[in-house]
Amino acid sequence: MGRSPCCDKVGLKKGPWTPEEDQKLLAYIEQHGHGSWRALPAKAGLQRCGKSCRLRWINYLRPDIKRGKFSLQEEQTIIQLHALLGNRWSGIAAHLPKRTDNEIKNYWNTHLKKRLNKMGIDPVTQKPKTNALGSATGNPKDAATLSHMAQWESARLEAEARLVRESKFVGSSSSSSSSSSSSAPQHTSNTV
DNA sequence: AAACGGTCCAACCGCAAACAG
DNA sequence: ACTGTTTGCGGTTGGACCGTT
Incomplete structure (x- = not known):
């Protein structure tokens, strides 16, 4: 299998993009579309790998x-x-069409994850951490957390239902295979 | 005013899926 | 059906920026 040489190629630039490079890439894609990312840098006159251009x-x-605040x-x-x-x-980015997956990922890691942690919710499972549930502390904060949890849970179910509806639609429009129709085209199944 | 620490974001890396021959 | 190539994704990192001491 070998990995594609990509950025390992000597002579290819790495690091932050200059306005000139941006301009070249933008102009090229506006005119020709991106086509093959691998071939693009040479055609556009860029000393970058296709991967970097795509990103x-x-x-x-x-x-x-x-761009800007969420x-x-x-x-x-x-x-x-x-x-x-x-x-x-x-998948998440697909539901926020004007946001990129990278942006969402960054936002999650820097803002939301911390916030959920603070609220006593495990950011991975989004379930209350054990001591948050056992709010024997009688701490009003815990009550608030639980109420948030309830809200999230219902929102989660709602979103789940919506996703199922949408994926069914996609499945039916793109044909037959009903077994795979309930999953997104690229990412199979809702593994929760 | 300078040093330090924390935060945020752009970009890179490596893997796996999808695709083409 | 198999092999090699390309694309897309998620995790991670480097460095600029900002607030605090």
């Missing part, structure tokens, strides 16, 4: 990207979908 385009240059709505969506999909960032 730069997807995460930064694409015109339909919304809204409350977006935040909630991410939390709900993360409960459903786990670390399937691309």
